[in-house]
Amino acid sequence: MKNKKTTIHDIAEELDITASTVSRALKDHPRISDATKELVVKTADKLDYQPNHIAAALRKGKSNIIGVIIPMADRNFFASIIRGVEEVVNQAGYRVIISQSNDSPEKEKANIKALLESQVDGILASYAKETTEFSHYEEIVNQNVPLILFDRLHETLESLKVSSVVINDYLGAYKATEHLIEQGYKRIAHFSGQQHISIYKERRRGYEEALKRHNIPIDESLIVESNLKLEAGRELGKEVLSWDKLPDAIFSASDYGAVGAMEVLKNNGIRIPEDIGIVGFLNESFTSFVEPALTTIDQHGEKMGQISAQKFLDHMDGEKNNYAPSKTVLNPELIVRKSSLKEKK
Amino acid sequence: MKNKKTTIHDIAEELDITASTVSRALKDHPRISDATKELVVKTADKLDYQPNHIAAALRKGKSNIIGVIIPMADRNFFASIIRGVEEVVNQAGYRVIISQSNDSPEKEKANIKALLESQVDGILASYAKETTEFSHYEEIVNQNVPLILFDRLHETLESLKVSSVVINDYLGAYKATEHLIEQGYKRIAHFSGQQHISIYKERRRGYEEALKRHNIPIDESLIVESNLKLEAGRELGKEVLSWDKLPDAIFSASDYGAVGAMEVLKNNGIRIPEDIGIVGFLNESFTSFVEPALTTIDQHGEKMGQISAQKFLDHMDGEKNNYAPSKTVLNPELIVRKSSLKEKK
DNA sequence: TTTGTATGTGCAATCGATTGCGCAATTAAG
DNA sequence: CTTAATTGCGCAATCGATTGCACATACAAA
Incomplete structure (x- = not known):
């Protein structure tokens, strides 16, 4: 037939x-x-x-496929990255294979193995939170497969001398905190994430540095750590309410944490931004809808994807000659909304 | 080296x-x-x-890769679908190539061509809104490549006799509307989408049917059509305000439209749900955060992805023997939140 | 001992496209 | 009218894994 x-x-x-x-x-x-x-x-x-691309790929030793490893696809930020990557590499004749690690090191390892066996021409990755051992990433480099890291970076990975695209978490946090200070908030709490993950460490550093520059003493009791998910935000909201003295602002290292806390605070009669100002981080799509709209830090996911992809293409071009890995640090953008506007014009 | x-x-x-x-x-x-x-x-x-999978693929005529075509990756619903598809097919040793059509027929056509040339073992697709001519889909079938359609369906595509997974838009809309009626709302407006797209037509049908069953006459002037994006929702909000007589509820065929309108209505002193009750459709993540939280219809994206993937696997299994395409209709779920709760307990 | 059935490997073709090298034929140069 | 350069195309190997078929040895049944 x-x-x-x-x-x-x-x-x-x-x-x-x-x-x-x-x-x-x-x-x-x-x-x-x-x-x-x-x-x-x-x-x-x-x-x-x-x-038949497969036949050509076999003969040429080039599949025209790249692998992208993300923790999860149904997170706005990573979805935007995929979008950005696709736009750029499609133009150059590449297809994109997506693999999700679910933040599990085992899945990550398995994914990398599978991608390598699929003979991908390159791998763009954001490593799983729980990963502490990076030999599978070394393997990529050893096999001469271009590797581009985005969003999350780790010392061990940096020593691999590969290209990377990250945002300046420090600066984002600094901007966020400074914004709160300029709005007249003084007692600013910080919802932080696991400190072994550099992005959270950096955000905390930005927070502290902004306080210092403005001569506000750092109060360790105002800094709390969690996984920053929605539920954790709610918990933190309750915790904050139990404090002897309430903070007058909160800078959360994630929008989810911020929104979770906001919900609890509002339900307890606390007015935002009058009583407590809040700033988040990520610019998740919902932040513009919540009440009050959440001031946050935008990470430019799509752009991050585009740049990562471009670095990969540059790597392929420079193969013959020489290619020097480079690190691009994107500047995050402060998106001011209602939740942090104490000063009324 | x-x-x-x-x-x-x-x-x-x-x-x-x-x-x-x-x-x-x-x-x-x-x-x-x-x-x-x-x-x-x-x-x-x-x-x-x-x-080397490529070599094996060439010899065996089977790449162990499937292509997934979605309108866009950075939409929560589609991202969930990807997640679901991946979970299931990875288990069976398949990788997933993602392509986005951006709702453009040309990109969709190009994507299908590229996937076919990549010798994918199957294609799961949600067709681009603007597509009116489906020869590229026929081509997939002609080449004996399993095709599974999800979410969006079209008469022409149905005549292709392929498997599909959709939700019962009619039922979702019916449930949403009936819920409003049960809450005591009587003058219920409907924000509808382009009628040539079946999902919007179905939702409208569900809305009308629910009214009929409850002996509420259908008032055409309460039904407005738009692209249902956030901005459109704002416009519709304004339009509603200009009506001689305000509706006492709105059923929007999309969460974005609902939220956009809600924003405008609130800003104009209308209380929700007291003055106007609102129900959306999609269960976008932000719907639980907005104020008041939006009642909506959940489409079970992840499950839709899983089922689509399973159908593909079944197709592969049944290849030798026989495989009969099947259509699965998922029942959407009404998620009741504050925005539609007129009755206070 | 003879015939028969497993058991363990090798041979060589194959999947479809690509590419270095070689050889004619044509054209240009001297 | 040679010699040299150019143009146009074929030959055959190659990429790495898979697989039908053949073949030899071993062991069992008769």
Whole structure:
């Protein structure tokens, strides 16, 4: 019922030439006459020829596929990254394979293995939170497969000398905190994340530095650590309420934590931003809808994806000559909304 | 500097046997002695052997890769679907290539072509809104590549006799509307989407049917059509305010439209749910955060992805014997939140 | 001992496209 | 009218793994 797929050999036979010539004609090789090219193209069309990328990939040792490893796809930020990556690499003829680690080191390891076996031409990755041992990443580098890291970075990974794209978490936190200070808040609490993850460490550093610069003493009791999920935010909200003296502002290292706390605080009669100002981090889509709209830090996910992809392409171009890994640090953007506007104009 | 990758031939040479035997040993072929198998595995390990899927794919005519086409990755619902698909097919040894159409028929066409050329073993797709001509989908079927449609369906596509997974939009809308009626709302407006897209047509039908069943006359002037984006919702909010007589409830076929309108209404002193009750559709993550939290319809994206993936696997299994395409209709779930709770307990 | 059935491997073709090298034929240069 | 350069195309190997078929040895049944 289904006739076999047509190959360059079928075209060759039809025209009484060889497959080599067909192959060259289709690729517009200069040593093939225009007449032949035209004939080949026409016949290919007639026979519904469809190139088999797998065969080409095998022969050329290049699959034109790249792998992207993210913790999870249904998180706005990572989804935006995928979008950005796709836009750029598709243009250059690459396809994208997505793998999710779910923040599990085992899945991450398995994913990398599978991608490598699939002969991907490169891997863009954001490592799983729980990963502490990075030999599977070394393996990528050892196999000479371009590796680009985005969003999350780790000392061990940095020593791999690969390109990376991250945002300046320190600066984002600094901007956020400074904004609160400028709005007249003084007793600013900080919802922080696990300190072994650099982004959270950096955000905390930015927070502390902003306080220092403005001569506000750092009060350790105002800094609390959690996984920063929505539920954790609610817990923290309750915790804050139990404090002897309430803070007059909160800078949360994640929007979820901020929104969770906001909910609890509001339910307990605390007015935002009058009583307590709140700033989040991530610019999740919902932050503009919550009441009051949440001031936050935008990470430019799509752009991060685009730049990561571009670095990969540069790597491929520079292969022959030389390619020096580079680290790009994006500047996050403070998005001011109602939740932190104490001063009324 | 980089030693060539090791192949089964290298292993064969090392052990003075042939590549055939190595290949079989690695696949645990029954005709290979345990002794040899052990030797092969050990040597493979020693030489850091890594199978080349591309070579296997070429020979076997099976890439173990499937393509997923979605309108856009940075939409919560589609991201969830990807997550669900991945979970299921990874288990079965497949990888997933994502392509986004951005709702453009041209990109969709190009994506399908590229996926086919990549020799994917199957394609799961949600077609682009603007697509009106479906020959590229027919092409998939003609090439005997399993095609599973999810979320969006179209008459022409249904005639292709492929499997599909959709939600019962009619029922979702019916539930939403009935819920409003039960809450005591009587003058219920409907924010509808483009009627040539079946999901919007179905939602409207559900809305109308619920009214009928409850003996509420359908008032065409209460039904407005838009693209249902956030901005459109704001516009509609304004439009509603200009009506002679305000509705006492709104059922929006999309959360964005609902939230946009809610914002405008609130800003104009309208109380929700006291003055106007609102129900959305999609259960976007932000709906639980907005003030008041939005009652909406959940579409079970992850489950939809899982089922689609399972259908694909079934298709592959049934290939030899027989495979009958099936259509699964998921029942959406009404998530009741504050925005529609007129009755106070 | 003879015939028969497992058991363990090797041979060689194959999947489809690519590419270095070689050889004619055509054209340009001297 | 040679010699040299250019143009156009075919030959055959190659990428790495898979697999139908053949073949030899071993062991069992008769």
